[in-house]
Amino acid sequence: MIEQYDISLAKPADAGTIAVMSRDYVEYGLEWQWKPARIAKKIRANDTNVAVARLGKAIVACAIMRYAEIEAHLELLAVQPNYRKRGIGRHLVAWLTETADVAGIQVIYVETRIGNAGARSFYARLGYKDIEIVPRYYCGRESAVRLAYDMHRNR
């Protein structure tokens, strides 16, 4: 049975947990970029939504999306290992995508580590398309795949 979780905007007190999730599940083996202070700044920023999925008091997933005029950027996404493959990642991205749609966004970009086959499959299932490889995107060391989600095509 899937327990009931709620998706909402993150609170300032969530910054530490989100930062640790990024360090452990996204940035492992690289220099830690998404530290608590940077996440806290994102939570306060007007052009960004930091969203979390909570099960009781625990954060089981988090995501950050920054909005520009017609483009948005999914800057971070992580689901706690024990809660993966239950649709939570899809739901969290859909929640942020709805906001992007209301804001008139036409395309959402995301980068993922080139070796992160799981994330690449996940984004492909959601309708994201590979558009380019960005060499040494992560700390000048690891390349990224940049993917794009066309809001019109997927409407």
Ligand SMILES: CC(C)(COP(=O)(O)OP(=O)(O)OC[C@H]1O[C@@H](n2cnc3c(N)ncnc32)[C@H](O)[C@@H]1OP(=O)(O)O)[C@@H](O)C(=O)NCCC(=O)NCCS
């Ligand atoms: C990638 C990640 C966010 C996916 O979250 P999730 O909650 O497990 O994904 P969902 O359960 O919503 O899956 C949605 C779809 O993607 C597929 N999918 C998810 N993870 C997958 C994987 N590792 N390999 C293949 N397919 C995968 C699911 O099977 C599902 O497909 P369906 O349409 O056939 O049902 C999660 O594995 C994670 O946090 N990984 C570590 C951090 C990371 O890589 N972040 C993203 C890069 S920045």
